[in-house]
Amino acid sequence: MQRLTALFTAALLSAGIMSAPAMAQEDAASSEAAQAQAAAPATDFSDETLQKFADASKEIASVSREYTERLQNADDEAAKQEVRMEANEDMVGIVEDSGLEVSTFNAIGQAIQQDPELMKRVQAMVEPQEPQDK
Incomplete structure (x- = not known):
């Protein structure tokens, strides 16, 4: 259970890292829509x-573990910023390779919180299914 919590924490922290640049790329209208979605995340995901989401x-x-280590070993703020980017x-x-948009990933992350x-539901998809011998 702790491993799963750590997984979601890393994913949500990553979602926070991703949301600012993703939001900056959107125009004002879609940015407002994304903010409205963030305020009241949907919970009716298929x-x-x-x-x-679980696979991503x-x-x-x-990946986050690798970058956390690199960030801690970075020499100065410029190097840290490069690692973050x-x-x-x-x-x-x-x-994106998972087939989700960043905004959808972030919305799910907020909704599960x-x-x-x-x-x-998501935990059940992440945890390996153990055979039940009785």
């Missing part, structure tokens, strides 16, 4: 969408 989260958690690009790529049932 199982397919949640599975994509696992990969982001792995590289991490952001990689994590955005992971999300506010909805314990949704969190349980």
Whole structure:
């Protein structure tokens, strides 16, 4: 359970890293829509969408560990900023390769923080299914 919590924490932290550049790229109208969505995240995501989120989260958690170490070892603020930008690009790529938009990934991340049932659905998709021998 701690590993799963760490996974979601990494994914949500990554989502926070990704959201600022992604939002900056949107025009004013879609930015307002994204802010409205962030204020009241949807919880009616399909199982397919949640599975994509779970898969991307696992990969982001792995990548996040690498970048966290590199960030800690960076010599100065310029080097740290370079690591952050590289991490952001990689994590955005992971999300997009999963078939999700960054805004959808972020919305799911916010929704699972506010909805314990949704969190349980995603956890079930992340945790390996163990055979039940009785």
